[in-house]
Every structure is written in C-alpha cells, then in structure tokens.
Amino acid sequence: MNLAxxxxxxxxxxxxxxxxxxxxxxxxxxxxxxxxxxxxxxxPGLALLHPQPHGLRPGAxxxxxxxxxxxxxxxxTLTATSLFLVESFSATAFxxxxxxxxxxxxxxxxxxxxxxxxxxxxxxxxxxxxxxxR
Amino acid sequence: xxxxxxxxxxEGFEGRALVSGGSVSGGSVNSAPAGSGSATSVPPGPAxxxxxxxxxxxxxxxxxxxxxxxxxxxxxxxxxxAYALPRIDFRTMDDYGLxxxxxxxxxxxxxxxxxxxxxxxRRAGTSPGWPLAHCVALLVALKAPPAVxxxxxxxxxxxxxxxxxxxxxxxxxxxxxxxxxxxxSAYDQWPGFFTLNAALVRAFGVESTAVYLNWAPIVLGxxxxxxxxxxxxxxxxxxxxxxxxxxxxxxxxxxxxxYLAPQGFAYVLHLSVLxxxxxxxxxxxxxxxxxxxxxxxxxxxxxxxxxxxxxRAVCVLILAPLIAAINAAHQLTPVMLCAAxxxxxxxxxxxxxxxxVVSGLLxxxxxxxxxxxxxxxxLGTLRESIGxxxxxxxxxxxxxxxxxxxxxxxxxxxxxxxxxxxxAGIAVLGRRRLTRSALPLxxxxxxxxxLFAVNDYGGEMLFRVYLxxxxxxxxFAAAALVPATAGAHRSRGGLARRRTAAVxxxxxxxxxxxxxxxxxxxKETMYYTPPAETELVTRAIDRLPKDGLxxxxxxxxxxxxxxxxxxxxxxxxxxxxxxxxxxxxxxxRYLADGIPPGTTAHVVLTRTQDIYTAGEGLLxxxxxxxxxxxxxxxxxxxxxxxxxxxxxxxxxxAPAASRPAPATPATSAPGAAPATxxxxxPRAASVTSASRVASAAAATRSTPATPATxxxxAAPATSGGTP
Numbered sequence: 001m002n003l004a005x006x007x008x009x010x011x012x013x014x015x016x017x018x019x020x021x022x023x024x025x026x027x028x029x030x031x032x033x034x035x036x037x038x039x040x041x042x043x044p045g046l047a048l049l050h051p052q053p054h055g056l057r058p059g060a061x062x063x064x065x066x067x068x069x070x071x072x073x074x075x076x077t078l079t080a081t082s083l084f085l086v087e088s089f090s091a092t093a094f095x096x097x098x099x100x101x102x103x104x105x106x107x108x109x110x111x112x113x114x115x116x117x118x119x120x121x122x123x124x125x126x127x128x129x130x131x132x133x134r
Numbered sequence: 135x136x137x138x139x140x141x142x143x144x145e146g147f148e149g150r151a152l153v154s155g156g157s158v159s160g161g162s163v164n165s166a167p168a169g170s171g172s173a174t175s176v177p178p179g180p181a182x183x184x185x186x187x188x189x190x191x192x193x194x195x196x197x198x199x200x201x202x203x204x205x206x207x208x209x210x211x212x213x214x215x216a217y218a219l220p221r222i223d224f225r226t227m228d229d230y231g232l233x234x235x236x237x238x239x240x241x242x243x244x245x246x247x248x249x250x251x252x253x254x255x256r257r258a259g260t261s262p263g264w265p266l267a268h269c270v271a272l273l274v275a276l277k278a279p280p281a282v283x284x285x286x287x288x289x290x291x292x293x294x295x296x297x298x299x300x301x302x303x304x305x306x307x308x309x310x311x312x313x314x315x316x317x318x319s320a321y322d323q324w325p326g327f328f329t330l331n332a333a334l335v336r337a338f339g340v341e342s343t344a345v346y347l348n349w350a351p352i353v354l355g356x357x358x359x360x361x362x363x364x365x366x367x368x369x370x371x372x373x374x375x376x377x378x379x380x381x382x383x384x385x386x387x388x389x390x391x392x393y394l395a396p397q398g399f400a401y402v403l404h405l406s407v408l409x410x411x412x413x414x415x416x417x418x419x420x421x422x423x424x425x426x427x428x429x430x431x432x433x434x435x436x437x438x439x440x441x442x443x444x445x446r447a448v449c450v451l452i453l454a455p456l457i458a459a460i461n462a463a464h465q466l467t468p469v470m471l472c473a474a475x476x477x478x479x480x481x482x483x484x485x486x487x488x489x490x491v492v493s494g495l496l497x498x499x500x501x502x503x504x505x506x507x508x509x510x511x512x513l514g515t516l517r518e519s520i521g522x523x524x525x526x527x528x529x530x531x532x533x534x535x536x537x538x539x540x541x542x543x544x545x546x547x548x549x550x551x552x553x554x555x556x557x558a559g560i561a562v563l564g565r566r567r568l569t570r571s572a573l574p575l576x577x578x579x580x581x582x583x584x585l586f587a588v589n590d591y592g593g594e595m596l597f598r599v600y601l602x603x604x605x606x607x608x609x610f611a612a613a614a615l616v617p618a619t620a621g622a623h624r625s626r627g628g629l630a631r632r633r634t635a636a637v638x639x640x641x642x643x644x645x646x647x648x649x650x651x652x653x654x655x656x657k658e659t660m661y662y663t664p665p666a667e668t669e670l671v672t673r674a675i676d677r678l679p680k681d682g683l684x685x686x687x688x689x690x691x692x693x694x695x696x697x698x699x700x701x702x703x704x705x706x707x708x709x710x711x712x713x714x715x716x717x718x719x720x721x722x723r724y725l726a727d728g729i730p731p732g733t734t735a736h737v738v739l740t741r742t743q744d745i746y747t748a749g750e751g752l753l754x755x756x757x758x759x760x761x762x763x764x765x766x767x768x769x770x771x772x773x774x775x776x777x778x779x780x781x782x783x784x785x786x787x788a789p790a791a792s793r794p795a796p797a798t799p800a801t802s803a804p805g806a807a808p809a810t811x812x813x814x815x816p817r818a819a820s821v822t823s824a825s826r827v828a829s830a831a832a833a834t835r836s837t838p839a840t841p842a843t844x845x846x847x848a849a850p851a852t853s854g855g856t857p
Contacts, residue, residue: 019337027339036337041357048452062367063413066360070406071452073330073357073399074459080329081462087307089329091336111452113414 008050013106015043016099023091036095044098045071047106049113063113075101200253204264207250208271214243215275224283224662230539231658232279233651240279244647247271251381252640255616258373265377266359272384273355276650277392280658281348286665286692288348290742292394293668293692296343299331301699310504315702318695323505326462327396347394354392355384358402364409366609369572372433372616378639379612385646386554386608388547388653389601397598400467403460405605407453408474411489412574414449416440420483424571431568432618437483450489457493461500465508468497470602473585474578484574516588534711534751543656550649551600557611557642565613572609579606615639660690660749663742667779668692674738674775674782675701683735685725687761688752691742704728707752714753721761722768729785737765740780 019039025032045068079097083089218240227235247268254264280288287293298321302308310323321328331343340346362383366376392398418440423429425436441449461468472493478484501509535544562569562576569576582602586595615638617631671693675684680700687707689695695703706725707714717724729735744758753761762781765771771783 023337023339025339028345029339033338033340036334040334040337062360062364063409066364066409067406067452069357070361070403070456074403074455076333077326077330077459077462078455080333081308081326084302084306084308084325084329084332089306089332089336091333094333095337111448113410113449113452 009106012043012047012050013103015039016095016102019043020092020095020099023095039095039102040072040076040098042068042072043102044075044105045069047102049110050106060113200256201261204250204254204257204261204268207246207253208264208267211243211247211250211275212271214239214246218243219279219282222279222283224280224658225664227659227662229537229659230542230652230656231660232655233539233542233658236651236655243275244272245644247275248640248643248647251377252643255374255377258377262373262377265373265380269359269377269380269384270356272381273359274352276384276654277351277355278349280662281352284348284662286663286668287344289390289393289661290663290690290692290694290746292347292350293344294689294695295328295331295394295396296347297693297695297698298328299335299343302328303332303335305699308504311507312699313507314699316689316695316698317508318698320465320505320508323508324396324461324463324465324500325504326459327399327464330399330463331394343394350394350398351392354398354402358405361402361405361409362605365405365412365575365605367435368409368412368438369435369575369609370433370568370613371435372618375433375609375612375616378616378643379609381643382554382611382646383604383608385643385650386550386604386611387601388550388650389597389604390654391597391601396464397467400460400464401601403456403463404467404471404474404602407456407460407471408578410449410453411475411478411484411486413438414441415446415478415484415486415489417483417485418442420485424483429567430571431565433613433616434568434571437571446486446488450492453489454492454496457496461496462504465501465505466598468493468500469585470582470598472497473581474602477577477581478574481574481577535749536751536755537749539652539656539659540749542652546649546652546656550646550653553642553646553649554604554607554611557614558607559610561610561613565618568613569610575606575609579603615642657749660742660746663692663740664779666777667740667742670775670777670780670782671738671740672696674736677774677782678736679734681733683729683733685729685735685737687739687743687747687758688750690746691740702733707747709752711751711754714757718753718757718760718764721764722770725765726770726785726787729787731787733785735785736774737771737783737785738780739765739783741778 015035016039019036022032022035046064048071049064049067076094076098080089080094083093218237221237222232222240223235224232251265251268251272254261254268258265287296298318302322302325308322308325308329310319310325312319312322334346335341335343338346359380362380363376366379370376391401416438420440421437427436430436457468457471460471472490475486475490475493479487479490535541580603582599585599615635617628617635668691671691675693675696678684678697678701681702682700683702683704685704685706686694687705689703689705689708694705706717706728725735725737739758739762747753747758748755765783766773766776766781770786772786774782774784776782
C-alpha cells in the first residue's frame, strides 16, 4: 500500500472525528454541516470498501464510489433508528459510533467485493484487439 | 466523426486511447449527419476500450476537432440557466404552474445542455467526464430551480415529513403503537428515513429539515447517478449507451418521488442492492454463450465473472445493512426488492435463494415487529383490493385533474410513459442479443408490474411501478436510440439504422425534455406556498389546545400536520366529487355534525387548498369560494383571522336544543364519506374516525387499504396525475 493510499485511509479514518468536531461549531454554518454531510454520506462506506491491499482495481473504483453513499447512509439510518429505539438519541451519540466504525474498518483490509480483486482481469479482457462492441 | 478519428490518429495525437474513444462513439449517432456519409476509410473500432489500431497513415479532409465543444456548451448552458434563474417569476404562478414562468433562456439552456451532451457522447469511451458533467448539469438544471428560488418548503408532503422529524425530535422516541390520528403512527413504524434526518438536523445544528429539504432531489439524484452507471455498465461496454440511458432516466423520472421522502431514499438503496446482485451473484457455469463475443450484441458486456459461495456470502454481509435500512425506511420498497430478487432467482444466472430468503426474512421481521399495527391492518384489507386490476392501476386519489396546467401535466405523464415504454419495446424486440444478455435488467424492471393485482397504494401504484421499472426501461430506450456501430458500415441496413438514429436520438431526448417540464412543473402552483400562508396555518394549529381538531379541505398544504401528535385532523374534502357536492349544500352543518361535542375545532382554508382541490377535481369550479363564503356566513363558525390567502374559522356550536336536524343524508355522516374508500373500523368518536381516515388518505394519499401505507405518500408531481 503506497503513500497516497495510506493518506486516503487516514483521511477516511479521521473524517468522522472531524465531523464530530465540526458539530461543535455554530448551527447551520457550512463549516459545520458540510463535513458532517460528507462524512455521513461517504465516510463509513468508503472505509468499508476502499482499503484494498493493492489499491482499488479500475473495475472496482466505480463500484466503491457508487456504493459508498448507499452503504454509509444505510449504516447512518440503522444507527439513528437504534438510538431512537433505546431513547438515547443525540447528535454526538449518532456521530461517535459511525466515526469509530469508520476508523476501525479503514485501518482493516477492505471488504473483498469480487470486483475489487477482478478489475485487472476485466481490463485485460476488454483491451483485446479482437473484442468487438463499443 | 470517423474523419475526426482518422485525423487525430494520423497526427499521432493521444494515440490509441483517442482512437478507441473515436471508435466508442465512432459513427456516433449524434454526429452521423456530419460524418457518416463519407466515413468509409476506417472501419469502426472493434473494441470499446482501445482495441485495434486503424491504419496510421490514412488521412482525410480535416474536420474540426470538437473536443472543446462539450465544455463550451456546458458552460454556455449553465450560464444561460444561471441567467434565467432570477427571471423565473414563481410568485405569480397561475394556470400552467412554472411552465409559463420559465424564461426563454431557461429552455435555451436545456437545449444547449442537450447539444453538449450529444457532442460529448462522441468521446464517451475515453472522456466519460463530459457526459457525466452534462448529466449532473441536467439534474441541476431540471430540479434545482425550486431549491434555489423558493422561500418556503416545496411540496406539502415534504412539509409533512418535516413535521414527522420535528415530532420525533420532540418526543425523542419511537411510538409505533401510538395509534395517532390519520395513521400517522406508520411513520414511527417505518422510521428509518426520519430518524436519519433527525440526526442530520441535530448534527447540522439547524432548526428543522425545512432548511435543506428543497435540495433533496439534487442530493438523491447525485447519489443515484453512479449507481445507475454501475448497473448499466454491467450490461453494456458502450459508454454512449450508458450515458444515454442515464440521460433518459433523468428526463423520464418526472414522477416526483425524489423529494424529502422515504420512498426516494429507499429507491436508491434498492438500486444499490440490485447493482451488487447483478454484478456479484452470477452462478458458476451459467453464462453459456453470453461470454462469447461472436454471439453477443456488439454493445453488450459479457456476463460478469461468477462468484463462489464464500464471495456471495461476503456480498450478503455488505447488502444486509442496505436491506435492513430499506425495511426500516419504507414499506413498499422491500416488497419491490423481494419481487425483483424473486424474478432474478428464476434465471439460471442469478439463482440465489439465500439472498431472497434473507431479504424476505428481514421484511417479515420488520413487518411483524415495528410495522405490526399497519401490516396487520393492511392484510385485513387486502381481500378487498386484490385482483382489482383496473382500480389498483388508476392514478391519483379521487377526482379528475382540472385546469390547463394539471390537465397538461396529466397528458404529458401519459405521453412520457408511452414514449419510454415504446422505445424500450423497440430495443427489446429489435436487439434480441442485447435483450438476452441484459435479460436480468429487463426482468427486475418488469417484476413490480404484478403488484397492480394486489393493491392500489392510495392511487400511487401506477407511478411506483413505473418508477421501479424505469432503470431498465431507460436502458432499453437508450439501446433503441444508440445503435451498435460495429459492422454497421458493411450493411446498408446498418448504415440506415445509424442515420435514422442520428436524427432520432436528439429528437427523442429533446421531446422527453419537453415532456418532463409539464409533467414535473405543470402543477407547480399547488406546490409553492408563500411563507405568510404557511405562518397562518402554523398560528391556527398552535392556537388549538391538545386534542383540538383542525379541519381543512385537504391535507395538501404546508404545515397541515404540524403538531399531528397532539391535534386531530379532518381533511373533509378528500373524498369523491359527488360527496363534496352534497357537502357544499350546507357545509357548516356538514362539518358541525362531524365535530364531537366539546371539541375545540378550527377550520383553516387557504389559497393552496383552493388550488389543490380545484386542480385535483375534488371540488367543482367555484366550490372552494362557495365553501369559504358559506362557512364565513354561518352562525356556527366565527372568523378568527382572515387574509386574502386564507381564513381561520372557529367552531362555535349552537346550544344542543336549537341544533336543527342534518340538512341532507350526506351531511349527517361526514365520517362515512371517506369510508367509501375502505375506512378502518371507527375508533371512539365519529370525528376521530373521520379524521383518521381522511387524513390517512389525504396526508399520505394511501388509503388504509394500502399495504404499504401512509408513509409512502404521494408523488407530488404525479400523484393525482392522470395516466
């Protein structure tokens, strides 16, 4: 894993804590809602899908990018719903588990979606001169 | 076009990648008029990603290098849009909604963006950034004007969802068994989307979702876009086809389900689940000839590599939170998902019963725990609706669209549906090899259709089925317009198809854009409410004590459900027109007879209600003015507050002895009127049941008979639309 990938992992790992810190800023400020929105929409999903031992294969980049938001928002939805069910909801209680999740999984190997390990093969295949289509 | 390729190759500029780009869009339908006639020296590129290198020294008459054109047109289009934006006079909307308030520059911006998109398709294979940028620009151009311009919440239903979030934040817990008026407890039974927004409201530090909810279509659209690309890339290697399908999807997505609502959110998650399934759940040994280039349609992608049980198990783990969140957020989407997974499991390629079982179990678990009250109620009413195909597939709740704008919107809705379905049908029949390889996409698009036989979903089923079928329909519609080019030069028919498509693609997408605008903005007058009017409603509801009763013609106005957990609602005109005509004979007596003794009741009549009841055909022409005048003149009601945009009347009952008998049979039983549409068993007082039924229908536009309920309310742009 090279330096650039480590930087991405590091950024994803701390993104939740940055969002948490931003939530201390005055309400409604873009400096507050923008990091929170970006983290809730992308943080946990990218942490889950992005870290691969050799970086993302080309075929998997689109996949990781496309699925990051749905997965992140799903986890956020389940977290918020659980907090309401146990009557412990607050912004901090919402952000802390998500930030901790993002940190932990960003430091672990990413989930091996098949495309993440198959992209190179696909690319080789479609580069064949004899491959028709467009 | 091909000449452009030749020119660049001969110059050795960008080498192979550019050649492949040229071949990707080689003979591109949009550019064919310029280049197809003489483009014969270089055969179309064989591979989409750089396969084959044309003869290096062939040179033809130079044609302009159009690489600069997409960015230029994009900037011009966005510039025109930005110029038009402040000139949109939305405050004076009338019969045609926003349509006749959009300046010429706005329409010009859409045309320029369309032209830019078509040009950008030429290099779709090597420069996917420009088609992507144009798709994002189209999304913004089409759906951002209300978000940028409006000084209030767009869509009464969005306001209702704002009220739900506020209530959840207020009580800090979920109460799925609270049995609130108007089946509003359904929101606590499928609360995922609202708890998420409650979290965002607190984390953003804003007062409510009203601050950002007008941006929901943009955010949801941006999240949906890469998921769509992912799905389409699974079935085609032709980037022109991918982007054209995305473009058509955006234009055909006039259904208006992308506002701040659980269904729009769950829809994105649904598509994400399908994307993973379609890419990673192929069973070993099931592809057959579908990996044979000689057999496949030139544009088709080979079947994705198969996965073993362990890989699929990992994918199920990744999908589990998505499926759980879908179940937590919305009640109809899990049904659609199970239907899609079921039809996929009928194919050899995607026979994965495990995922189907997991999805079904998650759905049942939720329905029998959190969603139990409404789920059981729905099961009880299914017997009435099952098999009622024509009734279940009708559009809207009650009444006929009335007025130029709504009628035009209704006609445009029908035309859009027919156009997309017809185009998709042409490709399904005409490109059978593509249909064969993309059969799973076709199947998941058709999967929701049988739901017509089950329930009408409050007049929404037609729109929901269309929406869930749209990804596949857009793909095949694009396939009808973006023909394969490989080998096309060899046959006269192929060349003719390319030439036809060269005209058809721009014509069709311009026509779809023309259809989108009335479909989406034709009824906009119903959806914009000036802040003063909303404040009037808020004041009126705030005046009521706990357990007070608010009466209005319909629930389609902002803040209609403000304090819904404390105040009863009765939307008394949410019923068939004949019933309302009887009500108009003596509206004061009709309402008085429905109000339980001892209840503090206020009537709120606003301009937005007037527009809605007229446009949806709930009241006859002039009916709202008659209602307002008669109530105001009645001794049973006294005016609390009156403005040009609305009036608040307090119910001041006459002494019991002096109360006359009901004037008409209809007025004697207001609670019975909504019951014509399958009212649930009445609870305590007649008003309670009346308000419960009426607001269940009005507020959510899901009759109690619907399986899925209130939470999945109306499709603003469409509901009530008339296909």
